[in-house]
Amino acid sequence: MAALFLRFCHRKFSAVGISRLPKDNLDTYQLHSKLKHGTLLGVFDLLREYSSGSGTTKFDFTDLTSPHTWYPKARKKRRKVILHVGPTNSGKTHNALKQLESSPSGIYCGPLRLLAWEVAKRLNKANVPCDLITGQEREEVDGAKHKAVTVEMADVTSDYSCAVVDEIQMLGCKTRGFSFTRALLGISADELHLCGDPAAVSLIEEILKVTDDDVKVEYYERLSPLVPLKKPLGSFWNIQTGDCIVAFSRREIYRMKKKIESAGKHLCSVVYGSLPPETRTRQATMFNDASSEFDVLVASDAIGMGLNLNISRIIFSTMKKFDGVEMRDLTVPEVKQIAGRAGRYRSKFPVGEVTCLHADDLSLLHSSLESPSPNLETAGLFPTFDLMYMYSRLHPKSGIYQILEHFLENAKLSPNYFIADCAEMLKVAAFIDEMPLSLHDKYLFCISPVDMNDEISSQGLTQFAENYAKKGIVRLKEIFTPGTLMVPKTQSNLEELESIHKVLDLYIWLSFRLEDFFPDRELAASQKSLCSLLIEQFLERLGWQRPTAKRLRSRNVSTSLSSKNVRRYL
Numbered sequence: 290m291a292a293l294f295l296r297f298c299h300r301k302f303s304a305v306g307i308s309r310l311p312k313d314n315l316d317t318y319q320l321h322s323k324l325k326h327g328t329l330l331g332v333f334d335l336l337r338e339y340s341s342g343s344g345t346t347k348f349d350f351t352d353l354t355s356p357h358t359w360y361p362k363a364r365k366k367r368r369k370v371i372l373h374v375g376p377t378n379s380g381k382t383h384n385a386l387k388q389l390e391s392s393p394s395g396i397y398c399g400p401l402r403l404l405a406w407e408v409a410k411r412l413n414k415a416n417v418p419c420d421l422i423t424g425q426e427r428e429e430v431d432g433a434k435h436k437a438v439t440v441e442m443a444d445v446t447s448d449y450s451c452a453v454v455d456e457i458q459m460l461g462c463k464t465r466g467f468s469f470t471r472a473l474l475g476i477s478a479d480e481l482h483l484c485g486d487p488a489a490v491s492l493i494e495e496i497l498k499v500t501d502d503d504v505k506v507e508y509y510e511r512l513s514p515l516v517p518l519k520k521p522l523g524s525f526w527n528i529q530t531g532d533c534i535v536a537f538s539r540r541e542i543y544r545m546k547k548k549i550e551s552a553g554k555h556l557c558s559v560v561y562g563s564l565p566p567e568t569r570t571r572q573a574t575m576f577n578d579a580s581s582e583f584d585v586l587v588a589s590d591a592i593g594m595g596l597n598l599n600i601s602r603i604i605f606s607t608m609k610k611f612d613g614v615e616m617r618d619l620t621v622p623e624v625k626q627i628a629g630r631a632g633r634y635r636s637k638f639p640v641g642e643v644t645c646l647h648a649d650d651l652s653l654l655h656s657s658l659e660s661p662s663p664n665l666e667t668a669g670l671f672p673t674f675d676l677m678y679m680y681s682r683l684h685p686k687s688g689i690y691q692i693l694e695h696f697l698e699n700a701k702l703s704p705n706y707f708i709a710d711c712a713e714m715l716k717v718a719a720f721i722d723e724m725p726l727s728l729h730d731k732y733l734f735c736i737s738p739v740d741m742n743d744e745i746s747s748q749g750l751t752q753f754a755e756n757y758a759k760k761g762i763v764r765l766k767e768i769f770t771p772g773t774l775m776v777p778k779t780q781s782n783l784e785e786l787e788s789i790h791k792v793l794d795l796y797i798w799l800s801f802r803l804e805d806f807f808p809d810r811e812l813a814a815s816q817k818s819l820c821s822l823l824i825e826q827f828l829e830r831l832g833w834q835r836p837t838a839k840r841l842r843s844r845n846v847s848t849s850l851s852s853k854n855v856r857r858y859l
C-alpha cells in the first residue's frame with residue numbers, strides 16, 4: 290500500500306528526541322487571511338519603524354519575555370479566572386461545562402479530539418447549539434454561539450462570555466504546552482474556567498500576575514472511590530467484564546487482545562494513539578455499550594485524559610514506557626491519569642480498582658497513587674507567526690529552518706516559561722526549505738499534523754508540498770489511487786492503513802488552510818472513513834467468536850460497519 294504514493298523522498302532523518310509536532314495553530318490561519326486581505330497593518334508599521342535607522346538594532350524579535358502582550362483583546366478585559374483543581378473523577382470538567390452551558394456564548398478547549406466531540410455532543414443534547422472544530426473537522430450547527438475545539442484551535446480573536454480550558458496542567462508539556470499557554474493568556478472571555486491538576490496552580494497564579502485577571506481556586510475531592518489492589522492480576526484467566534488492560538505499544542496491545550480472547554471468555558475493544566480517532570471513538574463506544582460483547586478494553590495511555598468510560602478496573606501490564614529515547618518508569622501524573630479512568634462517578638462501575646499484571650510493579654503503582662504530582666515550574670511558549678514573519682523581513686535570506694533555529698537559540702524568556710520542543714518542526718523545515726514556497730506556506734507545512742517518523746506520512750507530506758510548490762494545486766488522485774484499499778490481512782498491512790489514514794487526514798488539514806489549492810477534501814474524507822471501516826473490520830475479524838445474532842446487532846448499532854457500507858466506499 291505504501292506504493293500508493295507514487296514518488297518517494299529518500300531523505301531520511303534520525304529520530305531526534307521524542308517530540309511530536311505541535312498540531313495546528315489558528316494564528317497562522319488568521320494571519321493567512323490577514324495577509325490575503327491586506328489588513329496586517331500593525332506588522333508593516335512595526336517593520337517600517339524598526340527597519341528605518343536605529344530601530345533595527347534596538348528591537349529584538351526574539352524577546353519573548355512578555356507573551357501576555359501578544360493578546361490585546363484579552364488584555365482589554367479583567368477576566369474572572371476560576372481554577373477547578375483536584376484528582377481525576379472529581380467533577381472539575383462537569384462543573385466548568387455547567388457554566389459554559391448556561392452562558393450566552395462560549396468555547397471549550399480540550400487536549401483530545403475525543404474530548405471536544407464529547408463536549409459538543411453534550412451541549413447539543415442540552416439544546417445549546419455547539420460547533421465542533423478540530424484541525425480536521427468543522428461541524429457547524431445553525432445558530433451556534435458555542436464551540437468545542439481542540440486547544441490548538443482556540444480562538445484568541447473573538448469575545449466570549451465563558452471559556453473552558455481542560456487539562457490545563459498540559460501547559461507543561463514539552464511539545465504541546467505552548468498551545469495551552471496561548472489559550473490561557475489569549476482567550477478573551479468574561480469567565481475563564483481552567484480544569485486540571487493542583488500541580489499547575491502556583492505556576493498559573495504566577496503567570497496571571499501580569500494580566501490583572503481576577504483569579505480564584507476551587508479544590509475538588511474524588512466523587513467515587515478508587516481502590517488500589519494489593520494483589521496483581523497474575524493470569525489472564527482472571528480478566529473480568531469492565532477491565533481495561535494498559536500497554537504502551539501496539540504490538541503489546543494486540544498480543545494482549547489475542548491472549549485474552551483466546552481464553553474464550555471475553556472480546557476486547559482496542560484504543561491506541563495511531564488508530565484513527567473515529568475508530569478509537571467507536572471502539573470505546575462499543576466497550577461502553579452494555580449490549581455489545583466487547584466487554585474488555587486493551588488500551589494505551591491514549592485513554593488517559595478526561596475521558597469517561599465504563600471501566601471497573603485498570604490493570605497496568607507494565608509500569609514502564611518507551612518515550613522515544615529510552616524505556617522509563619511511568620511518572621506520577623501518568624499513573625494517576627490512567628488509573629483515574631476506573632470507577633467514574635455515575636458510570637456502570639462507580640467504584641474503581643487499579644492493579645498491575647505483575648506483582649513486581651505493585652509498589653511503584655501504590656507509591657505513585659499516594660504521591661502528589663510535582664508542581665509545574667514552567668509553561669511552554671512558542672513565538673507567534675507574526676514575530677517570525679517580521680524577523681524574516683529583516684533577514685530575507687534565511688529559510689524557515691534558520692529562522693526556527695534562531696528563535697530556539699536566542700529566545701529570551703521570563704522564568705515562568707520554556708521554549709517549545711520543535712525538533713519535529715525542524716525535520717519538516719529541512720525537507721521543504723528548498724521548495725519555492727512563501728514563509729507562511731512553509732510554516733503551515735511545519736506545524737501540520739505529520740508524523741515524520743512514519744515513512745508513509747513523511748512521503749505524503751513531501752508529495753503535497755512538492756505538488757503545491759510546482760503546480761499550485763494538489764489533486765488527491767494524482768498521488769493516491771482510490772479503490773485500492775483493502776481489509777488488512779496482517780499487522781503490517783494494518784500499520785500501513787493507519788499511516789494512509791494519517792496522510793488523508795493531513796490532506797484534509799491542509800484543505801482547511803489552503804482551501805483553493807487542496808480541493809479534494811470530500812474525496813479525502815470518504816477515503817479516510819473507508820480506512821477506519823477497514824481497520825474496524827480487521828479488528829472484528831481478530832475476535833475469537835463466530836458473529837452471533839446478538840453481536841451482529843450490536844455491531845451494526847455501534848459501529849455502522851457492514852460489508853454493504855464498505856462496498857459503497859470501494
Ligand SMILES: Nc1ncnc2c1ncn2[C@@H]1O[C@H](COP(=O)(O)OP(=O)(O)OP(=O)(O)O)[C@@H](O)[C@H]1O
Pocket residue numbers: 376377378379380381382383384484512594595596597629633634635
Ligand atoms: N454533579 C454531578 N452530577 C452528575 N454527574 C456528575 C457530577 N459531577 C460529575 N459528574 C460525572 O462524573 C464523571 C466525572 O466527572 P468529570 O469528568 O467532570 O471529572 P474530572 O474531575 O474532570 O476528571 P478528569 O480529571 O479525569 O478529567 C463524569 O461522567 C461527569 O459527568
Ligand SMILES: [Mg+2]
Pocket residue numbers: 381382383455484595
Ligand atoms: Mg476532566
